[in-house]
Amino acid sequence: xxxxxxxxxxxxxxxxxxxxSPKALIDFFESIGEKKFRATQLLKWIHQNGVDNFDEMSNLxxxxxxxxxxxxxxxxxxxxxxxxxKDGTRKFLFEIGxxxxxxxxxxxxxxxxxxxxxxxxTLCVSSQVGCSLDCSFCATGKQGFNRDLTGAEIIGQVxxxxxxFGQFEDGANRTVTNVVMMGMGEPLMNFDNVVSSMTLMMDxxxxxxxxxxxxxxxxxxxxxxxxxxxxxxxxxxxxLHAPNDELRNKLVPINKKYPLAMLLDSAKRYIExxxxxxxxxxxxxxxxxxxxxxxxHAHELAELLKDIPVKINLIPFNPFDLVDYKRVSxxxxxxFQDILIAAGHIATIRTTRGDDIDxxxxxxxxxxxxxxxxxxxxRQASE
Ligand code: SAH
Numbered sequence: 001x002x003x004x005x006x007x008x009x010x011x012x013x014x015x016x017x018x019x020x021s022p023k024a025l026i027d028f029f030e031s032i033g034e035k036k037f038r039a040t041q042l043l044k045w046i047h048q049n050g051v052d053n054f055d056e057m058s059n060l061x062x063x064x065x066x067x068x069x070x071x072x073x074x075x076x077x078x079x080x081x082x083x084x085x086k087d088g089t090r091k092f093l094f095e096i097g098x099x100x101x102x103x104x105x106x107x108x109x110x111x112x113x114x115x116x117x118x119x120x121x122t123l124c125v126s127s128q129v130g131c132s133l134d135c136s137f138c139a140t141g142k143q144g145f146n147r148d149l150t151g152a153e154i155i156g157q158v159x160x161x162x163x164x165f166g167q168f169e170d171g172a173n174r175t176v177t178n179v180v181m182m183g184m185g186e187p188l189m190n191f192d193n194v195v196s197s198m199t200l201m202m203d204x205x206x207x208x209x210x211x212x213x214x215x216x217x218x219x220x221x222x223x224x225x226x227x228x229x230x231x232x233x234x235x236x237x238x239x240l241h242a243p244n245d246e247l248r249n250k251l252v253p254i255n256k257k258y259p260l261a262m263l264l265d266s267a268k269r270y271i272e273x274x275x276x277x278x279x280x281x282x283x284x285x286x287x288x289x290x291x292x293x294x295x296x297h298a299h300e301l302a303e304l305l306k307d308i309p310v311k312i313n314l315i316p317f318n319p320f321d322l323v324d325y326k327r328v329s330x331x332x333x334x335x336f337q338d339i340l341i342a343a344g345h346i347a348t349i350r351t352t353r354g355d356d357i358d359x360x361x362x363x364x365x366x367x368x369x370x371x372x373x374x375x376x377x378x379r380q381a382s383e
Contacts, residue, residue, distance in 0.1 A: 019151030047206035050168030076156035089354030128185025144370030188224035243300035287328035302343035
């Protein structure tokens with residue numbers, strides 16, 4: 001690599017320690033002839049103290065710090081923009097592709113949303129630049145797909161958000177207490193990087209969140225969901241949106257490959273494998289006016305889920321350009337919820353947050369340098 005400016009010198013061949021799981025960090029230190037315990041020290045510096053400068057790591061010798069500077073960096077994606085909603089929700093736009101890449105015309109950026117609610121602070125994290133699944137009602141899907149995020153770019157959203165709140169210092173007014181992998185992208189299509197980032201979220205030397213407070217949301221990539229159960233036990237959310245295959249095929253096209261029965265079986269196996277029998281699968285159901293919000297849909301959904309430990313989260317559809325769908329009416333929303341409850345289910349309504357800054361579910365778009373030509377097709381079709 002030719003180093004043309006100080007900006008580029010931080011990327012390139014050096015290892016970015018930010019995204020390394022605790023195990024990968026041990027391997028890294030062993031590979032440079034250092035002891036394992038250095039990994040714990042580094043984890044704490046990076047993820048508990050928010051330090052990205054080796055010179056500040058006072059319990060490392062000067063020579064080790066110099067050695068690290070030669071081979072490694074700690075680099076989170078830069079915050080290009082930060083928007084605050086009147087309800088306290090904050091949306092971040094992160095530059096993906098290295099410092100200065102956005103200005104240089106590589107227009108990839110992902111969005112991350114912080115949602116405060118009482119003592120809780122939920123960070124909604126992105127896993128891909130765009131998404132390849134193309135669900136018919138999702139803004140991210142309409143943008144096409146560019147690439148998977150690296151581990152550093154995923155955990156970097158948590159790190160940078162926490163740092164922007166002063167969470168690494170005493171007296172922070174906001175704290176990330178929960179993470180949901182519900183931003184841009186399909187987390188199970190970027191399996192390794194998502195799993196290693198979630199490991200960091202839960203590690204006691206890093207963010208120390210309990211597995212109940214880290215949620216992976218999927219549109220239903222069944223083989224990857226089966227594999228997930230072998231490596232982690234985070235909370236699971238399944239984006240269902242329809243009570244039968246015919247309708248789901250239209251809304252969530254990956255259903256043609258992995259139909260409902262297969263998906264629900266896999267989700268059930270996942271939750272049965274979790275050593276905590278109070279846990280439930282969250283079912284996400286986005287309600288779209290006249291499309292999937294009729295009483296017969298609610299009855300069919302109640303029946304479909306009757307033997308599975310679920311809580312159903314109803315999400316009013318959030319409109320955006322490029323699609324004609326409309327938000328469910330308040331009456332239909334309440335009726336839908338009542339039918340589920342009468343059938344013995346737990347059914348809650350997700351309040352829309354941050355819609356004044358386009359930060360609500362399904363509105364995340366960022367900037368995707370689309371490699372699929374899908375975004376151009378949708379733009380043409382809507383003209
Ligand atoms: N690909 C994963 C992660 C994205 S999560 C998944 O599908 O689960 C984003 C959540 O918001 C999903 O439940 C998604 O279906 C929902 N959603 C997408 N577009 C929406 C919209 N326009 N209005 C409301 N919810 C939407």
